[in-house]
Amino acid sequence: MDLLANLAHGMGVALSLNNLLFCLIGCLIGTAIGVLPGIGPVATISLLLPITFGQPATTAIIMLAGIYYGAQYGGSTTAILLNLPGEVSSVVTTLEGYKMARRGRAGAALTIAALGSFFAGTVSTVLVAASGPLLTSVALSFGPADYFSLMLLGLIIAAVLAQGSVLKSVAMVTVGVALGLVGTDVQTGQQRFTFGIPELSDGVGFVSIAMGMFGIAEIILNLERPESRSVLSSKVGSLMLTKEEFRRAVPSVIRGTALGSVLGILPGGGAALASFGSYMMERKVSKGRHEFGTGAIEGVAGPESANNAASQTSFIPLLTLGIPANAVMALMVGALIIQGIQPGPRMVEAQPDLFWGLIASMWVGNLMLLVINLPMIGMWVKLLQVPYRYMYPSILIFCAIGVYSLQNNVFDVYQTVIFGIFGYLCSKLRLEPAPMLIGFVLGPMMEEHLRRAMLLSRGDWMVFVERPISATMLAIGFVALAAMLLPSISRKKDAAIQEGG
Amino acid sequence: MSWTLRRRALLAGLPLAAIAERPALAQGGAWPSQPIRLVVPFAPGGTTDLVARLVAAGLQERLGVSVVVENRAGAGATVGSEMVARAAPDGYTLVMSNIASHGISPSVYRGRIRYDAVTDFAHIALVVSNPTVWVANPRSGIRTLGDAAAKARSAGGLDVATSGAGSSNHLMVVRMGQLIGTELNHIPFRGAGPAMQAVIAGQVPMMSDSLPSAANHIRQGSVIAVAMASAERHPSFPEVPTFREQGFDLASDSWFGLSAPAGTPAAVVERLNRETRAFLSAPEIRARLAELGGTPGDLSAEGYGEFVRREVALWAPLVQASGATPD
Amino acid sequence: MKINTKDMVCVGLLTGFALIGLWLNMDHNLGSARRMGPGYMPMLTFYLLLILTAGVFFQALTNGPDPLTPWSPAEIAVVVAGAAAVFVVYYAASHAGGWLGASWNPLGLALFVGCLVPSILKSWRPLFLVSASFALFGIILEPLGLMVAIVATVVVSALADETQKPLGVAGCAAFLCALCWVVFIWYLDIRVPVWPQLS
Known part of the structure; x- marks a missing residue:
């Protein structure tokens, strides 16, 4: 079979000593920046670009790819241990993962995150190799109207993330959307809600909000309740998954992989939806759904797999069209072009070594990450035993450096302080930050696609129901909304009956 | 360069190890005796950022001190530029001045930015200029600007995608609308990548893009190059006619270069200009830039200063016509 | 009801x-x-x-009752005083010349002082001293470098927690300085001033 021969050829390239070495370096750097809150792959990769100028293109791209998915792996660690999400996908991981850590199951959460990611990485790598070009047509068939409906569906789903009142969490999604409006309007170039502050013209920083509302607010709350921090350090528990946990996680991993693989193909937003789409799905269909909110393993296994699957399949538009799906890939394109290689459909024939070597190295990289990460879980969990009085200044420092390094601008540091205080207030009022962050990420994309769709349709709203993809998304969203509101109504009825009786 | 890079470079035994060595400090007070900061007023990853890193590596080798790239993005590239405008004029802080920060934004952000693109800087050298190219989806039926104009005048109008509102491409669309005599339906995207995808997918028939980001797609045939907005045909794409040849008087390159705060000693500016031009004229650099679709700059320091002055004057009326404002 | x-x-x-x-x-x-x-x-x-x-x-x-823990009058008073301090300091600093008024220093100083004021009361310390220490990091980082910023942040944030002992704080600060140098400067090579800028 062609595919097998090609993959074998790719393996040959990826397993050469030099490439293996750089894959390892990439994975190590990636894990480090993933674990450190705020330090992102974009800044790191651009710092390393000059090194790649002097190397064969295949080696360069293998190392950059290693950093990229190493960062995806590492991100879940701080989310689970410290409630610190470094990016959108880890926001979801904090929900169940941090709860698991507080129950003494941090080791299990980290293990399933690593295993699930590896499984997802393997499946989606094969998918990229086998049907990359075919899947490209999926990406191309999504027009602005379809993206809008997808984002709207995502926002409706985001409300499900709430542990408490649905209404309050929808309100928080809306607050997030409003925060996302700050900055330069994409369609007209106007500045909105920036108060003349140039730093706000590119919007409020995601990392500032996440660090403030999750990281700093959590530290403050822990300091206020001395009893709660001892819980964190006294229970470490077994590192291994119990049989029961393993059995529960398997279907979630498979569902997450499937969902993530599909959403990852869509550039600009698909990957962001993957993890919490999976969370929502697990919460509705998995066997452990009643445990959600108290540390359900399905809520870690599904989203982590979805996230990793999406980060692999998001290479498809890059490899087949030459269009980068995110900033990291834009950097990779840059690195390739500097080498005189044009990414795109012709790359498969013109540069088979590069194409198949990269695909094979994706899998090798995933394997490497598993090997690096599994033994480290014991070490990470030990960190929880560090007394909290040493722990929290360290978290503060790491957050502060991470936030500053985003733009080398202290404004981001001060912004984080303000969101820390706001996050504290929200937690006192039982307003949840997770739906807000998701609204913040998806809101601007939704607006952009809405306005573009209307520009292209000459102001005809029917475009959203005439296009089959868009209509399907809206229908799913409608059903989800109904499913969400109905139980709360019937529950109220039950409560009323009980009170009456 | 830094320890990290040196360590990693040595690890793999790269030829680059030579320039990655931390250079010895020069003796005495002669410039340069300490690391130079090169501010890129964009987020990492764009063409400007990429070329800035190439130039930084080149200057580092020639000057014997490390040249560190620092990204300070925001507000149409004005945040980073403002920082440099206020930095000490000692030759240790430079900025990648560009068509946004030093051509268009002064008009878009008039009254908001606290620097003057011409007088607050000592402009050093033009690094690269890239022609603008208009591309069309192969199935759109648009082969020439005449086709495009006809479609624009028809009932449906013509949609033209760009990499963003307030960009030079946006202003090109406005100008082209003036020349055709009917407004084009401008569809801004968040960056050139998504816009190009919409054109390839056929959601938008046409796009105004800078040649480096479009070159690859033109070569692959996923889009058709309709017209090149430069004075002459581009050597890498000799078959693509210019706007002027097709009867529309429109020529615009996007560009970026090196600038320092005003008051930087003339000797330093001269030295930087010399080293930059020498670096840019090296054959392998020329080849790399040509691959990107760019033309390396070869202007004197005064020449580049004059160039920036002309650009600011050129864009002001178009910004007004486009209605792009920061409010 | x-x-x-x-x-x-x-x-x-x-x-x-x-x-x-x-x-x-x-x-x-x-x-x-x-x-x-x-x-x-x-x-x-x-x-x-x-x-x-x-x-x-x-x-x-x-769907209540779900009462908030009420704030004492003193607690409210110091928060109001803190908010007032934010505005006063911001105004004063942005009209002062030199370093005080440069770039985002007025905002940082205003946040820092505004957070210190309510910290007079013990019950506000976790919230406001942690915030103040974070703002202090921003104020110090560019002029005095990473190492000084780390020490200052650790010391101020340590005041928020009563279980801290001076020796523990000193050890923690020293350890973090070393760790951050290894991780951020040596390994990841991020662009940040490490030592006080003399010029």
């Missing part, structure tokens, strides 16, 4: 947010459905928020 106090405070907060948003949005052109202006989406968002908040209000009438 079982009024949910927490939700009522939420209603106040969210309504205020939406109204301020709508007021600010009056500057923006709404446009038409075909060519939506910059104000279109904000308008939809803030109206939706108002509607949702109304829903929360009606829920809050019946």
Whole structure:
């Protein structure tokens, strides 16, 4: 079979000593920046670009790819241990993962995150190799109207993330959307809600909000309740998954992989939806759904797999069209072009070594990450035993450096302080930050696609129901909304009956 | 360069190890005796950022001190530029001045930015200029600007995608609308990548893009190059006619270069200009830039200063016509 | 009546947010459905928020009680004083010349001082000293470098926790200085001033 021969050829390239070495370096750097809150792959990769100028293109791209998915792996660690999400996908991981850590199951959460990611990485790598070009047509068939409906569906789903009142969490999604409006309007170039502050013209920083509302607010709350921090350090528990946990996680991993693989193909937003789409799905269909909110393993296994699957399949538009799906890939394109290689459909024939070597190295990289990460879980969990009085200044420092390094601008540091205080207030009022962050990420994309769709349709709203993809998304969203509101109504009825009786 | 890079470079035994060595400090007070900061007023990853890193590596080798790239993005590239405008004029802080920060934004952000693109800087050298190219989806039926104009005048109008509102491409669309005599339906995207995808997918028939980001797609045939907005045909794409040849008087390159705060000693500016031009004229650099679709700059320091002055004057009326404002 | 106090405070907060948003949005052109202006989406968002908040209000009438821990008069007073300090310091610093008024220093100083004021009361220390220490990091980082910033942040944040001992804090600061140098400067090579800038 062609595919097998090609993959074998790719393996040959990826397993050469030099490439293996750089894959390892990439994975190590990636894990480090993933674990450190705020330090992102974009800044790191651009710092390393000059090194790649002097190397064969295949080696360069293998190392950059290693950093990229190493960062995806590492991100879940701080989310689970410290409630610190470094990016959108880890926001979801904090929900169940941090709860698991507080129950003494941090080791299990980290293990399933690593295993699930590896499984997802393997499946989606094969998918990229086998049907990359075919899947490209999926990406191309999504027009602005379809993206809008997808984002709207995502926002409706985001409300499900709430542990408490649905209404309050929808309100928080809306607050997030409003925060996302700050900055330069994409369609007209106007500045909105920036108060003349140039730093706000590119919007409020995601990392500032996440660090403030999750990281700093959590530290403050822990300091206020001395009893709660001892819980964190006294229970470490077994590192291994119990049989029961393993059995529960398997279907979630498979569902997450499937969902993530599909959403990852869509550039600009698909990957962001993957993890919490999976969370929502697990919460509705998995066997452990009643445990959600108290540390359900399905809520870690599904989203982590979805996230990793999406980060692999998001290479498809890059490899087949030459269009980068995110900033990291834009950097990779840059690195390739500097080498005189044009990414795109012709790359498969013109540069088979590069194409198949990269695909094979994706899998090798995933394997490497598993090997690096599994033994480290014991070490990470030990960190929880560090007394909290040493722990929290360290978290503060790491957050502060991470936030500053985003733009080398202290404004981001001060912004984080303000969101820390706001996050504290929200937690006192039982307003949840997770739906807000998701609204913040998806809101601007939704607006952009809405306005573009209307520009292209000459102001005809029917475009959203005439296009089959868009209509399907809206229908799913409608059903989800109904499913969400109905139980709360019937529950109220039950409560009323009980009170009456 | 830094320890990290040196360590990693040595690890793999790269030829680059030579320039990655931390250079010895020069003796005495002669410039340069300490690391130079090169501010890129964009987020990492764009063409400007990429070329800035190439130039930084080149200057580092020639000057014997490390040249560190620092990204300070925001507000149409004005945040980073403002920082440099206020930095000490000692030759240790430079900025990648560009068509946004030093051509268009002064008009878009008039009254908001606290620097003057011409007088607050000592402009050093033009690094690269890239022609603008208009591309069309192969199935759109648009082969020439005449086709495009006809479609624009028809009932449906013509949609033209760009990499963003307030960009030079946006202003090109406005100008082209003036020349055709009917407004084009401008569809801004968040960056050139998504816009190009919409054109390839056929959601938008046409796009105004800078040649480096479009070159690859033109070569692959996923889009058709309709017209090149430069004075002459581009050597890498000799078959693509210019706007002027097709009867529309429109020529615009996007560009970026090196600038320092005003008051930087003339000797330093001269030295930087010399080293930059020498670096840019090296054959392998020329080849790399040509691959990107760019033309390396070869202007004197005064020449580049004059160039920036002309650009600011050129864009002001178009910004007004486009209605792009920061409010 | 079982009024949910927490939700009522939420209603106040969210309504205020939406109204301020709508007021600010009056500057923006709404446009038409075909060519939506910059104000279109904000308008939809803030109206939706108002509607949702109304829903929360009606829920809050019946789903309580969920009382907030009341603040003592002294606690309220110092928070108000802190807020006042933010404005006073910001105004003073931004009109002062030199380093005080440069770039974002007025904002950083205002946040720092504003957070220190309520920290007089022990019950506010976790919230405001942690925030103050974070702001202090921003103030110190560029002029005095990473190492000084780490020490200062660790010391101030340590005051927020009564279980800290001087020796532990010193050890923690020294360890973090070493760790951050290894991780951020040596390994990841991020661009940040490490030592005080002499020039």
